[in-house]
Amino acid sequence: AIYDARPDITAIVHAHPVALVAFSICRQVPDTRLFHQAHFVCGQPGFAPYALPGSSRLGQNIAATFAAGSDSVILENHGVVVGGTSLAHAFQRFEAFEFAGKTVIKGRHLGDVNYLTEAQLEMAQQRNVRLESFEPRAATSQEKELRRQLCVFIRRGCRQRLLISTEGSFSVRVDCDSFLITPSQQDRETLDIQDFVLVRNERCEAGRIPSRATLAHRAIYRKHPGINAIVFAHPVNATAFSITSARFDARTIPESYIFLRDVQRVPYGVQYEPNGRVADFVSLTSPAAILENDGVLVTGSTVLDAFDRLEVLESTAEAVINSRVIGDVAPMPDSVIEELKDAFLK
Incomplete structure (x- = not known):
């Protein structure tokens, strides 16, 4: 019928x-x-x-x-x-x-x-990435390993429902001028090592269409030399914070604060701006952000580091949501935060 x-x-x-x-x-x-x-x-x-x-x-x-x-x-x-x-x-x-x-x-x-x-x-739908193309040389052993890591962790993310369908993007820095990123509009769970797109300066690998978030990734890499991996994702519990006005506070348990620090909130549409302003909302000391009505942004020193933080962000968000039926959340006080900083974050 x-x-x-x-x-x-x-x-x-x-x-x-x-x-x-x-x-x-x-x-x-x-x-x-x-x-x-x-x-x-x-x-x-x-x-x-x-x-x-x-x-x-x-x-x-x-x-x-x-x-x-x-x-x-x-x-x-x-x-x-x-x-x-x-x-x-x-x-x-x-x-x-x-x-x-x-x-x-x-x-x-x-x-x-x-x-x-x-x-x-419409603002989100109209964005696009126009980069000149180039023919890359044969991939180095380092690039091959980074492609493999992206494959492994993206599939793991799909299994854990941290990533779904064609939503979100994941990238890793290759060198000071280049990074690998997920392609546009391809199911994340089916990606293989050859599917990731190499972006170098203002150009991208010939015959490939990089994620529409490419310019945001590039802006973050340029502003923060110590960041080597970036993921934009839509895990359910953390994304629940992005679609409401509820403040996300990582001061729940020591592990959450050590991994996430103070999580920023990015106004809707900043990640689509061509000026790269989204890079102002993350840093080595503030590695994650909630994107209003667009999930989360997480960074790390490696693919594993960024993925670990994504897992911690989602599990922390779930714990906070679950706590709502038990009682009021009691965040760790400033004295405990300072103690954690002295012990683990210097």
């Missing part, structure tokens, strides 16, 4: 993921205007009324919702159906829709959720 109603759809995913089932049984549809990537990947969300599972009536209800223009459809007291132009596209849409649902739920534990306006969504 869906294929008949929408000839442009060639693949369908039907599932019962926890977050979207929660919306289903509350008869609501998650608003995907949390951040630009989820909004554009999910397409138009919709809602189909209940009918007996497996019945022709249910098929008609779902098909009618797709015919009206929806691409990702919540089924009343049932689950979700998502359509796409290929199986990979449909699954990316499904992942992004479930992620949006999870993030809304987590965000509501922290306060009111802030959604993007059409103008803000």
Whole structure:
């Protein structure tokens, strides 16, 4: 029925993921205007009324919702159906829709959720990277090893749900003029060592399209010679802080503060500016930042270091959110912070 109603759809995913089932049984549809990537990947969300599972009536209800223009459809007291132009596209849409649902739920534990306006969504969608191309020499053993590390940690990040679908970007410095970065609009879990794009000064590897966040990565590397790896990501719990006005405070346990220090908050859209102002919000002594309605930014001295900090940021955010049902968070006092700095951060 869906294929008949929408000839442009060639693949369908039907599932019962926890977050979207929660919306289903509350008869609501998650608003995907949390951040630009989820909004554009999910397409138009919709809602189909209940009918007996497996019945022709249910098929008609779902098909009618797709015919009206929806691409990702919540089924009343049932689950979700998502359509796409290929199986990979449909699954990316499904992942992004479930992620949006999870993030809304987590965000509501922290306060009111802030959604993007059409103008803000368009700002993100219109950005692009125009770099001249060059033919690189054969990769050195160092570059090959860095490509391998990116592969390993990106796949690990996907398994841990720190990275999903085509969202986010990861890079590593090769030398003072060059870095490797994830390509634009490719599923992160399927990336192989040859897929990463070498960027050198104002040029990029011929035949490759680097991430649209390339200019932000380049600005950070240029301002901070001690930073050698950067990740922009959307882990659910940390991203919940980015879609609300709740302040993220890493002064929860010693390990969190030692890894993250004082986490900055970046106003929406700064990371898209061509002037590289986003580099002002991170440093060796402030390695992570919350990006309003766009996840998180984490830096490190190595790929492993940046990934470790991403893990700690997400686990700390989850602990803080979970604590809301227990009581008020008691952050470590200034005296403890000074003691930690003296012992570990000099």
